[in-house]
Amino acid sequence: MTILGHTALDHTGLDHAALDRTYADETGGGGPGWTPVCPDAQLVPELGAAALVAGRQVAVFRTFDGGLYALGNRDPFSGAQVLSRGIVGTRNGEPTVASPMHKQVFSLVTGACLDDPGITVPTYRVRVAGAAIEVKVA
Amino acid sequence: MSSRIVVAGFGPAAHRLVETLIARGLRGDLVVFGEEPRPAYDRVALTSYLSGRSVAELTFPVPDGVTLRLGCGVVAVDRDRRVVVAADGTREPYDVLVLATGSAPFVPPVPGRDLPGCFVYRTIEDLDAIRAAAGDAVAGVVVGGGLLGLEAADALRRLGLRTHVVEMGDRLMPRQVDEGGGAVLRRHVESLGLTVHVGAGVAAVEAGEDGRVARLVKPDGEAIEAQIVVFSAGIRPRDELARDCGLPVGERGGIVVDEGMRTADERVYAIGECALAAGMVHGLVGPCFTQAEVAADRILGGSAAFRGADLSTKLKLLGVEVAQFGETRFEDAAGALDVVYMDPVAGVYKRLFVSDDAKTLLGGVCVGDAGPYGTLRPFVGKTLPASPSDLLFAGAGAQTELPGDAQVCSCNNVTKDRIVAAIVEEGLTDVQGIKDCTRAGTTCGSCVPMLKRILVESGVDVGTALCEHFAHSRAELFDIVAVRGITTFSRLIAEHGTGRGCDVCKPVVASILASLGNGHILDGEQAALQDTNDKFLANIQKNGTYSVVPRIPGGEITPEKLIVIGEVAREFGLYTKITGGQRIDLLGARVEQLPLIWKRLVDAGFESGHAYGKALRTVKSCVGATWCRYGVQDSVGLAIALELRYRGLRAPHKIKAAVSGCARECAEARSKDFGIIATEQGWNLYVGGNGGFRPRHADLLAADLATDELVRTVDRFLMFYIRTADRLQRTSAWLEAMDGGLDQLRAVITEDSLGICADLDAQMERHVAGYVDEWRATLEDPDKLRRFVSFVNAPGTPDPSIEFRTERGQIKPIPVTVEVTP
Numbered sequence: 001m002t003i004l005g006h007t008a009l010d011h012t013g014l015d016h017a018a019l020d021r022t023y024a025d026e027t028g029g030g031g032p033g034w035t036p037v038c039p040d041a042q043l044v045p046e047l048g049a050a051a052l053v054a055g056r057q058v059a060v061f062r063t064f065d066g067g068l069y070a071l072g073n074r075d076p077f078s079g080a081q082v083l084s085r086g087i088v089g090t091r092n093g094e095p096t097v098a099s100p101m102h103k104q105v106f107s108l109v110t111g112a113c114l115d116d117p118g119i120t121v122p123t124y125r126v127r128v129a130g131a132a133i134e135v136k137v138a
Numbered sequence: 139m140s141s142r143i144v145v146a147g148f149g150p151a152a153h154r155l156v157e158t159l160i161a162r163g164l165r166g167d168l169v170v171f172g173e174e175p176r177p178a179y180d181r182v183a184l185t186s187y188l189s190g191r192s193v194a195e196l197t198f199p200v201p202d203g204v205t206l207r208l209g210c211g212v213v214a215v216d217r218d219r220r221v222v223v224a225a226d227g228t229r230e231p232y233d234v235l236v237l238a239t240g241s242a243p244f245v246p247p248v249p250g251r252d253l254p255g256c257f258v259y260r261t262i263e264d265l266d267a268i269r270a271a272a273g274d275a276v277a278g279v280v281v282g283g284g285l286l287g288l289e290a291a292d293a294l295r296r297l298g299l300r301t302h303v304v305e306m307g308d309r310l311m312p313r314q315v316d317e318g319g320g321a322v323l324r325r326h327v328e329s330l331g332l333t334v335h336v337g338a339g340v341a342a343v344e345a346g347e348d349g350r351v352a353r354l355v356k357p358d359g360e361a362i363e364a365q366i367v368v369f370s371a372g373i374r375p376r377d378e379l380a381r382d383c384g385l386p387v388g389e390r391g392g393i394v395v396d397e398g399m400r401t402a403d404e405r406v407y408a409i410g411e412c413a414l415a416a417g418m419v420h421g422l423v424g425p426c427f428t429q430a431e432v433a434a435d436r437i438l439g440g441s442a443a444f445r446g447a448d449l450s451t452k453l454k455l456l457g458v459e460v461a462q463f464g465e466t467r468f469e470d471a472a473g474a475l476d477v478v479y480m481d482p483v484a485g486v487y488k489r490l491f492v493s494d495d496a497k498t499l500l501g502g503v504c505v506g507d508a509g510p511y512g513t514l515r516p517f518v519g520k521t522l523p524a525s526p527s528d529l530l531f532a533g534a535g536a537q538t539e540l541p542g543d544a545q546v547c548s549c550n551n552v553t554k555d556r557i558v559a560a561i562v563e564e565g566l567t568d569v570q571g572i573k574d575c576t577r578a579g580t581t582c583g584s585c586v587p588m589l590k591r592i593l594v595e596s597g598v599d600v601g602t603a604l605c606e607h608f609a610h611s612r613a614e615l616f617d618i619v620a621v622r623g624i625t626t627f628s629r630l631i632a633e634h635g636t637g638r639g640c641d642v643c644k645p646v647v648a649s650i651l652a653s654l655g656n657g658h659i660l661d662g663e664q665a666a667l668q669d670t671n672d673k674f675l676a677n678i679q680k681n682g683t684y685s686v687v688p689r690i691p692g693g694e695i696t697p698e699k700l701i702v703i704g705e706v707a708r709e710f711g712l713y714t715k716i717t718g719g720q721r722i723d724l725l726g727a728r729v730e731q732l733p734l735i736w737k738r739l740v741d742a743g744f745e746s747g748h749a750y751g752k753a754l755r756t757v758k759s760c761v762g763a764t765w766c767r768y769g770v771q772d773s774v775g776l777a778i779a780l781e782l783r784y785r786g787l788r789a790p791h792k793i794k795a796a797v798s799g800c801a802r803e804c805a806e807a808r809s810k811d812f813g814i815i816a817t818e819q820g821w822n823l824y825v826g827g828n829g830g831f832r833p834r835h836a837d838l839l840a841a842d843l844a845t846d847e848l849v850r851t852v853d854r855f856l857m858f859y860i861r862t863a864d865r866l867q868r869t870s871a872w873l874e875a876m877d878g879g880l881d882q883l884r885a886v887i888t889e890d891s892l893g894i895c896a897d898l899d900a901q902m903e904r905h906v907a908g909y910v911d912e913w914r915a916t917l918e919d920p921d922k923l924r925r926f927v928s929f930v931n932a933p934g935t936p937d938p939s940i941e942f943r944t945e946r947g948q949i950k951p952i953p954v955t956v957e958v959t960p
């Protein structure tokens with residue numbers, strides 16, 4: 001038997017109508033190919049956030065100096081969708097995130113794993129448009 | 139250079155020869171015959187095999203380029219044809235032959251020496267046989283009270299046998315210690331329950347009705363009942379190959395060699411315990427290694443020479459430190475003065491010999507405290523760096539610089555000059571580098587503190603830097619943060635570091651800020667410093683879900699609360715498991731479920747159990763005097779009080795504790811960071827225990843404490859640990875690394891030797907007063923709650939990649955496919 005995580009929610013009193021509503025629906029969507037994911041003010045420096053964009057899980061980061069970066073959220077070493085929860089920092093000046101699972105470090109700029117050359121996660125375009133952070137996955 | 143080298147024997151000396159030849163680029167064939175069925179292993183550490191070290195751990199790595207013929211000794215040498223004959227009848231030609239056949243234990247020719255139950259103590263097979271026989275035995279006798287005899291006695295004791303030691307001489311370890319030292323040593327050994335018979339030989343070993351050893355009879359007629367007899371009364375060189383092929387051997391055995399380790403035949407060398415070099419047979423590993431290196435150098439065309447060795451020894455036998463260095467045998471008082479210190483209460487004996495003008499150090503003997511050995515041995519034959527009485531107590535102080543030609547590592551004959559040269563030429567920055575380059579410190583390890591000192595003297599920063607962002611150790615950062623009143627990571631790294639941190643330094647700083655009481659760990663900038671577990675106040679699992687562990691202080695829980703846990707688990711579809719710390723783990727929660735789960739638990743009176751934090755976990759307890767018919771104190775009550783006092787305390791690593799209500803120790807307190815065992819008079823406090831990867835029993839810090847004394851001592855212990863430990867260093871490793879060990883810890887927290895106890899006490903008071911439940915505080919803060927979503931742009935949507943199936947009536951994660959393995 002396969003149980004999707006959903007079933008448990010039935011007992012929690014959540015607003016089910018909200019389940020499939022996204023920030024893009026509420027804000028009326030971005031430009032061509034761009035998807036707004038959250039208000040600009042909500043993305044805290046060095047504290048990543050995960051977003052669901054066109055069926056893909058994206059980890060969005062703002063560094064201490066204000067730079068915006070977006071990577072695939074999936075940790076290629078564990079297969080879990082967790083990179084947004086990693087610790088943001090620098091290695092020799094390059095902005096990085098460390099996987100929360102086993103601490104491999106990835107470049108926020110290139111998506112390359114700095115501890116295991118040859119492993120890379122996807123990178124996506126990300127911008128501030130008006131009051132929103134927007135991501136483009138295509 | 140020769141093209142075909144054959145080595146007869148494969149013990150440590152042969153291994154060193156082979157390793158040196160290959161490292162120095164030997165070209166040609168190298169064939170090694172070993173009588174034992176396995177490659178060379180560390181005989182010095184043989185006894186550790188019985189306490190669990192595996193053969194693999196003891197075995198020396200075999201370099202590439204060697205043909206090994208194991209389980210096949212050499213039985214004859216034909217020097218005319220330059221061929222050896224192996225035990226299986228094969229013949230092997232040589233251009234150069236190295237005899238490294240070692241020695242055999244000497245078994246005195248007494249009746250009964252061959253009975254079943256008689257053993258020697260040299261090989262892994264010997265130990266296996268002794269262990270097998272120990273199962274049915276009650277008592278054992280070791281014949282021989284020297285270094286090896288006491289090793290064997292320790293082994294019998296560890297196997298649970300009532301153990302006797304029979305020594306011909308008038309004291310234990312007669313070759314290493316003098317009469318005074320021997321007496322102190324004997325008291326130590328007897329306090330461990332061993333029976334010592336000195337001035338006693340063996341008349342016979344007698345069998346019982348089953349034909350096995352039943353007793354050992356001394357010449358005075360006294361019989362020692364024992365089922366095992368181990369002969370360890372010295373060694374005899376295995377020189378029979380040399381005798382049979384006409385090479386000269388010494389009067390009392392040993393193949394005669396010159397200073398190049400060459401026998402009378404220029405193509406045949408002898409090294410190690412089978413060789414008679416510089417007038418004696420050497421049984422210590424250090425000189426044997428030197429002989430191997432000298433022979434290797436000669437084979438490769440060099441001119442190295444062996445002209446005798448420093449026979450200094452430092453060892454710990456049966457828990458007693460024994461050291462001897464330099465010259466300590468003086469037939470009469472002429473030519474030497476001696477300074478003696480003896481403390482029969484503490485079991486310490488130290489004696490230094492100096493020249494008659496009191497200027498030159500000649501040698502020394504230490505029993506019970508070998509502290510001066512490391513610093514004084516290199517000064518043998520040199521001008522004393524301080525007065526003899528100062529040296530006896532403190533050794534040469536840290537300010538004393540060693541002379542360059544002083545031998546720092548006597549096992550591998552490495553001088554200070556050579557180490558300094560290696561540091562400079564190879565750019566070495568740590569002790570491991572020195573070990574790799576010079577071999578210093580790789581055998582007995584007693585010179586490692588000296589290596590560190592030489593690194594520092596050479597201007598090397600010994601590498602306590604946390605990571606690329608901070609050049610400080612954790613303890614240094616703690617002081618900076620505390621003293622300067624720094625409350626944010628940004629200020630700390632701007633003023634004292636570089637870059638923007640990483641997964642090493644950020645959690646360290648987060649922990650330091652939390653230990654010093656800087657509010658909720660998810661407040662402001664602190665949230666971005668936390669590792670994912672602290673960031674979500676739960677423990678991440680392999681599929682990205684989290685587990686939730688509510689605090690159950692002391693493991694005591696009401697039926698009502700148990701029912702709530704069951705209901706919450708059922709409603710949220712969580713997997714439940716009882717933990718080792720007497721609480722209940724709820725697994726499989728997604729981030730967006732965490733606040734909902736906490737809400738239910740907090741409303742029922744639960745709080746965070748900090749299973750996710752480098753913090754106090756649980757204080758486990760047995761049922762104690764309230765119910766148990768053996769209990770002498772209320773262990774549950776104390777465990778709950780301690781758990782509530784220290785809950786939420788952030789530390790360099792997790793902290794586990796336990797309280798047992800009597801000496802039966804059902805709470806397993808001695809495997810904890812701090813463990814308490816009830817006595818009739820109060821509480822015994824043990825610290826530095828560990829389970830897990832490297833188990834260690836906690837040490838007794840203080841006995842029969844009243845409850846308030848106990849709490850004060852634990853307060854200080856924990857705060858001192860939090861201030862000074864390295865990152866991710868458990869209390870066990872912290873205590874072992876502490877200069878002065880348990881005595882130092884006791885001095886700091888019970889005698890206030892550093893004058894910091896008032897500070898430690900105040901810090902703990904602040905922690906206790908400032909505690910808040912992190913779950914409840916998060917539930918009350920909408921800003922923090924907003925982070926608990928799977929997707930920031932679709933807060934109600936769960937992560938679709940998380941799927942479960944059922945097993946034994948509960949959920950389990952469906953494994954995800956992974957393209958790479960870490």
